[in-house]
Amino acid sequence: MYAAAPRLAGGSRTGLALGAGLLAGIALQLQQAALAVWWVYAVFVLLAPALYARVATKRIASARVQCLVLIAGLAFAWGLTGLRAVVFVNQALNPALEGRDVWVTGVVADMPQATEAGVRFRFAPEEATLDGQPVRLPALLDVGWYTSAYNAQAQLPELQRPPADVRAGQRWRLQLRLKAPHGSANPHGFDYELYLWEQGVQATAYVRATASAPVPQLLGQTWQAPVALARQWTRERILTHVADARSAGLLAALVVGDQRAIDRNDWDVFRATGVSHLVSISGMHITMFAWAATLLAGRWWRRSVWLCNRLPAAHAGWLLGVTLACAYALFSGWGVPAQRTCLMLAMVVFLRVVGAHWPWPWVALWTAVVVLMWDPWAMLQAGFWLSFVAVGILFVSSVATNSGAARADSTGTGGQNDQESGMAAPQRAWARFLHSVCGLWREQWVITLALAPLVLLWFGQVSLVGLVANAFAIPWVTLVITPLSLAGVLWPEVWTAATGAVALLYAALDGLAALPWATLNLPLPPPALGIWAVAGGVLLVLPLPWAVRAMGVMPVLACLLWRPPLPAEGEFSLLAADIGQGNAVLVQTAGHALLFDAGPRYSLESDAGNRVLLPLIKALDVQLDTVVLSHRDTDHVGGAAAVLMMQPQAALLSSIDPQHALQQLRKSSRCEAGQRWVWDGVDFEVLQPPAGAYEQQPALKANALSCVLRISNGRQTALLTGDIEAPQELQMVGDPYTASKLRADVLLVPHHGSKTSSTPEFLQAVQPRHALVQAGYRNRYGHPAAPVQERYAAVGTHLVLSPRCGAARWRSAEPQNVACMREDERHYWAHDVP
Template identity: 35%
Template sequence: MAADLLGRSVREAAKNYLDLWFVVAWLSGIACQQLLPQPVAVEPCLLMASLLCLGIWWLWPRSSALVVVLALLLTSLLGLLRAGWTAENVVESRLDSSLNRARCIIQGQVASIDSQTESITRFLLSVEQAQCLDRGQQSSQPNIDKVRLAWYRPDQAVALGERWSMQVVLKRPHGMANPGLFDYSLWLAQRGVGATGYVASGQKPDKLAEPAGPAGFVSVDLLRGYLAARLTEVLAGHPQTAVIRALALGDRSGLDPQSREQMQLSGTSHLLAVSGLHIGLIGSFVWALFSYCWRLYPRGMLWVPAPIAGAPAGWLAAGAYALLSGFALPAQRSLIMFSVAVLAVILRREVFSRRSFLLAMVLVTLWQPLALLQPGFWLSFGALAVIAWALVGRPPASGWLHYGFAVVRVQTVIWIGLLPLGLYFFQSYSVVSLPANLVAIPVITLLVLPLALLGTLLMVVNELAGGAVLLLAAQLSDLLWSYLQWLVDLGESAKPGLFPRLRVDSLLQLLVTALGALWLAAPRGVPARGLGLLCLLPLVIHTDGEGSAGHVGEFDLVVHDVGQGLALTITTANHVLVYDVGARFSERFDVGRDIVAQSLLRRGRSHIDRLVISHADNDHAGGLSGLLEQLSVGQIITGTPEQLQQVVVSGCSEQDWEWDGVAFHLFNVVNSSGGSDNDRSCLLRVGGAQGVLVPGDISGSAERQLLAERYRGGDGQQLSATVLLVPHHGSRFSSTPGWLDAIDPQIAVVSSGYANRFNHPHVDVVTRYRQRSIRFLDTADVGAVTIHFNDQGVIDWWSARGAKPRYWH
């Protein structure tokens, strides 16, 4: 009896939530493609889809359960096919690797500007024509739609919508691959970028068209460029000009690193990314305004109700704002979600329903399957789900006081509900996010954003009136900025002592903590809501990541993928050593801060016992200041102490020590004080002959000098190692035959940049290693390399790209 009742309940639940199962099947199919190294083959999938359709036709209506199962499989297969089509486009639209570092003449229109300073401008160019010369001087026309370019020391300003002809050096899209960190290759694929490169210095770029006035608009990008230039001119250097441009036009190129950092620390970065909050607000405002005006026309009310009459106007306003903001992926996603709400009203269906929610998810992923991999996708739909869950059964707020309490409660619920997701994607949280957003969201959405858009539109008609409105918006933004800075200062002073460090490292941990957050934020009537706190305990109870050394005699070596540079970490059970910190590429990207520090924090390591800087070149020491901002360091040692006077450092004198049963030996080339900075590099040997040797950037002459001093009488125990870091990134004048024979490694790891201008590692060097049957790993090809040494000297290794190969890599 009980079993029958349980079975009936399960069948009823499955039937009532059938739409949910179909959406899960669709998303599962899309997710499968994102886990594959290549686009899925179309023909087998079509054959399987045909067989499933035949099965459904044959079984209908005799076996409804089997029909549902086959229909779910078919839905998942259709999702796989849709994502496979996008994957094929991503692969086919990329520059061929034979054209890496080729010089090309391209002509196109500026689609967006990522950053613009006196020293460098980074922008996206929509390609109209392209002509390249490959290494054999053969001319070709690559099939690329967009290129992301860097213009170093530009002598001209770049504006949105301008058309340029320029000589550039291009290469295939490629990003650094480090586990759990930002995937630049994926970001480029989501933006449709087919090549990256820089403006060559040999030929001056030629501007083909200037931004015109209102009578000369030929594209949305040109309109945005014109409005951005006028807005900047009207505000005349106001400190909030970049914020107003970001809100009104989606142009964030003017935001300085300090402003970006302040928004990140206050948890308000989402407010300057045009997304659902902004587009929904503008669409809803015009919708409400048009509906109100429609009510003043009684005859029209007899034919069409005011909410339905106002829906198309609201949708057009939302679409216009999405286009004006650059129509980036967050804006596309938000417009689709708003379109579902408009459609529900027109069809007289419930707007805030499960089916509307699920339909929006399907349409967003149908439009752009790669949206599934965006944090914004999950945060947007997660916020809607949390709000709906928390407000179930609650009556609408009445009166200003009740409305204020409702706003505070909703914002608190969103903060709690999205905390696990935010930690999973970004591995950090803002301790002042809740009070910051309680003030910033209404100020931005109800005051600054409407005034910014109104002023921008008025500016075209009447510059004086538009300027006055824009100035008011900028002043309000300035007051908000002061409040946010006060909160950030308060949070930074309180965080070390009052707030624990929270982490979400795995999907299982995410599911458990998300369940706890939803339980805690549950509506009235759900029993024991306070027990949701127990499910949040994994946020503060951490374990080291996979492969972390946890026993005496064991250690992990991680050679980070940092491009043309070097940064590696060695962790024992209780200690951390960092050797080199990579380059500082710009104020927005610092290897020490954004790769080395974040990688250690993800593994629960917040203190570095010893930091070794081989020498002071930027590709080895540039990330030092960024690393020191994030982590505490016990001792800094370098081979060129006179060149690192901004910190207290020690010279690279020969020394030995032991951590957790692991032997360390630090030394340098004898009598190298008068040599080159490369040959003054500190050398590090860990784990003895069964461990690793890190020789920095020493040259062939330094190798021979080391062999003469330390490799006496055929006794190679002073230098031999199982793993060797290839000297000087695989330079042609390093890794001499005698050196390789003396070290006798099993694995060699070289840290180099993809298609770098130095041609590292040199083909002759690679040949030397392979002739000796040494496994050769290049971070440019395999990503970050992790090698685990146990107390028996046996090693295991894996790479970022090898462990998780993806088609966009």
């Protein structure tokens, strides 16, 4: 596509230095834990152009000049990115409004997302009042309007009024309960706060829908969100005309970008077969759409002599193609990957129109600069790196292949053109077709091999059937399903044919995903090792001598063979996951692992098991030996089904009753005081409940039957307590044997810090150095209660709250420290919990 890179002149080297500096400045700013004051960034933004103007005009591009240009670009990008972040932060939700009922009048700004839990939508406030006084809100809110069925499941029975038919562009007057964006912070977990930051959302809320609350008021339909309204109308047509739910979900994702329409199980299939990039509005879809639109527009333009005299047909085709592609991206939701692709296409088209024959490193560099100056935080997204690494590899391999073919033809050794000249026309066409197929297969193989370390670095999973799956799925989805899906918008009957095509796709992918060796799951490596492995993977596919390529094998193998460090013999570690209102603690010894509780169920379609624990367990390469469920409450067993299904070897120890649904999945053993076992020199003992408590009449409530697990290596001790309350605490304190076992270095705070637990007598017996509170941010129960916090302070205990700490890790080898995820990996976009 572009000429091979010539020997760069001084001006070219200056351009490369400037582009590298801009990228380095953005990367450096994204590493900041906290933002500086605005004028610091402003100074860098103002002074950097002056420095560049002073040195970039030098005729001789010396190393000193290039260094100064790089510094100027770095300073400008660092300051501009920081200044944008400061402006955005200053528009955040006032903390004084959190938990308050605010009347807000505004417009539904995007296509609402219907779920089993209710409906979610983006809401653009126009005016807001609190107690009759006007207040300022962020420009965009993420609002949930829940059904009574969901809220009963989530223990919020006061929300009873079901949501109305919310449509994009509607103006509503709603009473909202506001909250700052707050997500869980776990190792290798999804950064929800960064996601909302990139979306421009600075507050979340839910509609106050109690029977006593004022009725939400629909004020009318506006035309402030016409594209979103058209998308919603199209999605409803798809769901109405397509009876098969799987097909309808995929078509809705391809046409309007509604990825929530795809079932979670189908996403598992797509990830296992490595085709997730095809079933959302990705860069490939938009690029193929642009290619087709360019071809058609160019042919149409050539039919008019008058038009061709005004603008060359090639230029017109490129411009119209990228314009139509951007329109498609806008209609599909204008997601971050779509924005990134449109900017890349615009950059390439601009270079073609102005006749700039840049070498591919220049194109890749300055396309990345344009994309990141538009959205600096895209640098933290996997899609950004996957896209640019893939494009760069294709450029290198295609340039090398074309150069080799040209040399072969010039010397007469290639012979392909000579051979084809003697062929009949059908034979030549067939030969060109085979050559194209082989080229596509080679490109897919090169991309798959080169990106495998990068995919492993981001996701901890590589599809071993991805090459075969993509060889079929890429042309099938791009050339068959997507065009049929789009044509159905104008002629719904076409969706019938699209449904058949989707059925064939699912049949092939289901078969591949069912293979026992379909995926390779490995622990997520440290970033430095992952980057080294990515460099090795790229080196393996570059058109270099094999002796040089072989140097890439070592870093790739190092990444594949890496395993997370485990406690030494006789030591153990605790990882209290950040799962909101609930308990989930991962315990590891040198050769064994135990999960104490499995967190809450968030909704009818989401729980802590699928959202937090399974990704964490997979990233750490953990095989559970035992799952302990302290008792049957939803905030302790909500994620257990997902964990047990993915960990079939794990035994289940619990106080749940014999009729509990989990018993059908895994028969449990009762936890009873006196049970004891030893793993790798570490002693595990159950202290509660007594065996007779299960038959006690009247029957004890679930909290009273909570399993209490003591873990000790003889030097350090941890006590995991579930939801025991004052009677159980006093019972253990009063029993001489149990009381002698209560002293602990770290304590999982009983009942999340409820006022009914953590009695003074119990705390005097335990005297913990650290106490872990697993509770949700601004939870409705007020956990941990203020009196409870005072009791822990009175005994000199370090209280660790999960909303402020995130995931907390404690090691018996370093008993004085508790590592907090939010503190160790601090970012300025993260919620600063008061």
